[in-house]
Amino acid sequence: MPEQGKNIPRTSMREEEIEAAHIEGPPRIDGNVFIADYDLEWPAHYEREAARVRSALGIDVLRLEHVGSTSVPGLPAKPVIDMLLVLRDSADEPAYVPSMERAGFVLAIREPDWYEHRVFRRPGADPAVTLHVLSAGCPEIERMLGFRDHLRRHEADRDLYARVKRDLAGREWKYLQNYADAKTEVVEEILRRALGGQAL
Numbered sequence: 001m002p003e004q005g006k007n008i009p010r011t012s013m014r015e016e017e018i019e020a021a022h023i024e025g026p027p028r029i030d031g032n033v034f035i036a037d038y039d040l041e042w043p044a045h046y047e048r049e050a051a052r053v054r055s056a057l058g059i060d061v062l063r064l065e066h067v068g069s070t071s072v073p074g075l076p077a078k079p080v081i082d083m084l085l086v087l088r089d090s091a092d093e094p095a096y097v098p099s100m101e102r103a104g105f106v107l108a109i110r111e112p113d114w115y116e117h118r119v120f121r122r123p124g125a126d127p128a129v130t131l132h133v134l135s136a137g138c139p140e141i142e143r144m145l146g147f148r149d150h151l152r153r154h155e156a157d158r159d160l161y162a163r164v165k166r167d168l169a170g171r172e173w174k175y176l177q178n179y180a181d182a183k184t185e186v187v188e189e190i191l192r193r194a195l196g197g198q199a200l
Helices: 015-021 042-060 097-102 139-153 155-169 176-182 184-195
Strands: 028-031 063-067 080-087 106-111 117-121 128-135 173-175
Touching: 015 106, 015 173, 042 063, 042 080, 042 097, 042 128, 063 139, 080 139, 097 106, 128 139, 139 155, 139 184, 155 176, 155 184, 173 176
Parallel strands: 080 128
Antiparallel strands: 028 173, 063 080, 106 117, 117 128
């Protein structure tokens, strides 16, 4: 299993880092980011994709969670189902990538210097799917889940995050990662409250 302690939470990525992480180059948006109102069907879409992942990997799945904005009822979001898959060792690609590919997923991002993070997408999925892969024990797991759970429970922070997302989505971005990085300040502000057991 990779050493998790040598990694730290990421802030903004430089353009060359974005390009290096994407296996076939990062998709450019060169414009605004589309944000949809919350869709009551998003949890059902997650369950279908989760079943596909579990069927592909079986007992190797240590944890599988619906994360990101589509996992928070009432929160507007990009219509992309974000998922978190926890494996014993995300760096051991031969142990799981072939099975995921047979299930229709494509490895899109490889970040060995950031928690050995991997990202799969599933071409043709509607709505789109982004599957994050991390190793058991990675501190980013609890950050992602803590952020999600806090927003589910606290309307004021959920509304704050929604306002910031809509404002940033209306601006011009080269890569989607630039938009994601621009949310770092408000995400960290909310995380401080979430992990400290506080509310706005």
